[in-house]
């Protein structure tokens with residue numbers, strides 16, 4: 851890897867045109883600005899059909915998802931899939947990644963055993 855293809859840590863920001871919160875970082879040498887909503891497989895396909903780039907958010911930064919990375923397993927559990935930001939794009943609920951339900955907390959004052 852050369853110095854031109856760097857990946858930088860991401861930063862939270864606000865898109866100046868629409869005021870939407872976004873994540874910004876350099877992904878392998880290219881500036882990437884992504885929405886905060888994680889996508890499931892259907893959501894990623896819809897984003898790609900719409901001409902948007904998709905990225906995996908890792909603790910090192912954004913990783914661009916090309917065809918090989920999407921089909922492969924190397925990024926399967928690396929982090930959430932995020933789509934390139936476009937202003938006023940609404941992501942339907944069925945395209946959002948499922949988030950695990952919150953852990954159940956005992957609400958009664960009774961001892962469970």
Ligand SMILES: [Zn+2]
Nearest residue numbers: 865868936937
């Ligand atoms: Zn915007």
